[in-house]
Amino acid sequence: LLAGDGTGPEVMREGVKVLKAVQDAYGVSFDLVPYPCGGQYYLDSGEEWPAEAFQSCKAADVILLGAVGHPDARLPNGDLAGANVIFGLRFGLDLYANVRPVKLYPGVPHKIHDEFKQVWKPDLVDFVVVRENTEGLYTPARGTLSRGGTDEVAIDSRVITRKGAERVIRFSFELAIR
Structure with a gap:
């Protein structure tokens, strides 16, 4: 159990x-x-999580992770403290598939335009969004070619490997046929 910050402990x-x-x-x-x-x-404590926490998570069958991040907690490089918990789990355990189910339930209104309404038929809304969780945005190749003024150029590429694309596509297909 990794409760984290903000609403994490409550959830x-x-x-x-x-x-x-x-x-x-x-x-x-x-x-x-x-x-x-x-x-x-x-x-x-000066640490984002205890040293033994990752090994415990690695040995676990299931990890329950709450919200991570505190607005006043910054690492010396300026990054948000706590993000290394998420990325440590993603990369360390190769959690490449981000799976986001979307399902409506009868009698439970959904929020539309800041109001809770029953707009769609619950039996018509049941799908899953899957996206790659360890490449692309999470492995940027960045740099700056500094000539100053209007000639300054910044580069921010997203690395996507064939292996990474194929495995998340395969995962998504196999999930869809279940």
């Missing part, structure tokens, strides 16, 4: 309640191991 508390209800209802058991992480932890 994590509710998630743990759900896990405990599943344990009670189905007779399964979970070994819930919490680790502090994120911007507030960085402000308190």
Whole structure:
């Protein structure tokens, strides 16, 4: 369990309640191991997460991650403290597929133009968005050719490998046929 910052601890508390209800209802058991992480932890300790947290996550069957990032917590290079928790998990565990299900449920209004309404039929909205999670935006090749003035050029390329594209496409296809 990596609760993190902001709404993370609040959401994590509710998630743990759900896990405990599943344990009670189905007779399964979970070994819930919490680790502090994120911007507030960085402000308190000088680290984004404990050294042993990654190995624990690597050995786990499931990782529950809350929100990470505190507006006042910046690394010496100016980056937001806590981001290395997310990227450490993504790259360290090769979590290449970002899976975002979208589903509406009967009787649960959805927010449209700042109002909660029932606009669409819930049985007509059920899809999944999948995107690559370790390349592209996350592996930029950047640089600046500094000539000064109007001749200054900045480059920000997105690296996408054949392997990375093929595996997320294959994952998406296999998910779609299930």
